[in-house]
Amino acid sequence: KFHASYSQKKAGVATLISDKIDFKWKDVMRDEGGHYKWIKGAIQLEEITIINVYAPNQGATKYMRETLAKLKEAIDVSTIIVGDFNTSLSPIDRSTRQKTNKEIENLNNLINELDLTDIYRTLHPKSPGYTYFSSAHGTFSRIDHMLGHKTSLNKFKKIEIIQSTFSDHNGIQLEVNNHQRLRKFTNTWRLNNTLLNNQWVKEENSKRNC
Numbered sequence: 001k002f003h004a005s006y007s008q009k010k011a012g013v014a015t016l017i018s019d020k021i022d023f024k025w026k027d028v029m030r031d032e033g034g035h036y037k038w039i040k041g042a043i044q045l046e047e048i049t050i051i052n053v054y055a056p057n058q059g060a061t062k063y064m065r066e067t068l069a070k071l072k073e074a075i076d077v078s079t080i081i082v083g084d085f086n087t088s089l090s091p092i093d094r095s096t097r098q099k100t101n102k103e104i105e106n107l108n109n110l111i112n113e114l115d116l117t118d119i120y121r122t123l124h125p126k127s128p129g130y131t132y133f134s135s136a137h138g139t140f141s142r143i144d145h146m147l148g149h150k151t152s153l154n155k156f157k158k159i160e161i162i163q164s165t166f167s168d169h170n171g172i173q174l175e176v177n178n179h180q181r182l183r184k185f186t187n188t189w190r191l192n193n194t195l196l197n198n199q200w201v202k203e204e205n206s207k208r209n210c
Contacts, residue, residue, distance in 0.1 A: 013037050013052045013083065029074070036067060036083070038074055049076065053083035060086035060143075061103040065110055075114055081147040084169065089118055092128055093142040116147045119174065120159050129161050131170045146174055 012034045017023050025041035036053040051071060055063045064085050068075075075081075089108060091097050100108070111117070120129050120142070130140035148156060155176050162171035 013054045015039060015050060015052045035063070036071075038071065040074075047078040049074065049079040051075075051079065051081040051083075053081060053085065055084065055086040057086055061101075061107050065103070065107045068107075068110055068114060072114065075116070075149075077149045077151050079116075079149055080174070081116070081145075082172070083145070084143060085145050086143050088141050088143055089145065090121060092121075092126075093130075095128070095130065095140040111147060115150045117150050117153065119146045119148045119153075119156050120161075120172065122153065123156065123159055131161060131172065133168050135168070144169060144172055146172055 013036060015037060021043060023041055023043050025039060027038075027040045029038040031037065035055065036051060039050045039052075041048060041050075051074075053064070053067065055061075055067075064087065068081075087104065087107070088094050088098075088100075089104065089111075091099055128140070129142050131142050131144040133140050146159065156174060157177045158175040160173050162173050164170050
């Protein structure tokens with residue numbers, strides 16, 4: 001288990017890796033504010049870098065752009081960026097079909113400059129794939145994302161949204177082919193529903209839904 005958290009419990013990310021996967025970690029970098037965590041390692045001797053991000057509700061798009069720019073040198077062909085970006089990346093990501101603003105355009109431009117791509121949107125160009133429901137506004141959106149390097153697209157076999165009945169966020173499951181060793185492994189990023197029983201999580205959810 002790898003995690004990053006903030007002392008005031010206002011943010012935090014965690015990456016759980018199954019002991020059934022032959023994962024060998026090499027380096028870990030954590031954000032002091034608890035908003036992201038960078039893990040470099042290998043699965044079946046193939047390099048992989050996982051960046052898990054939770055963007056704050058306020059200024060999420062700007063935060064994501066600044067964070068990606070900060071981690072630019074750590075992003076390579078083996079990188080997969082996952083998490084709650086708290087922002088959509090295209091009009092189809094929202095049930096309201098709201099147009100993208102300048103900040104989202106700037107974020108998408110940086111994603112493109114880093115040779116990254118929105119894996120779900122690339123494999124499902126016409127499916128909304130909503131991951132979040134706002135009970136306050138009665139709208140659906142896809143604000144949880146997985147970004148991968150464009151040159152690794154041939155490794156991304158399948159990506160799907162995993163429905164959750166215990167949270168307002170759905171999970172995302174990505175299946176990756178390891179061509180080098182002709183074996184298959186699956187990376188899954190999804191909410192750990194048992195965390196919903198944690199008192200501070202309940203309090204944060206209550207504040208968010210107000």
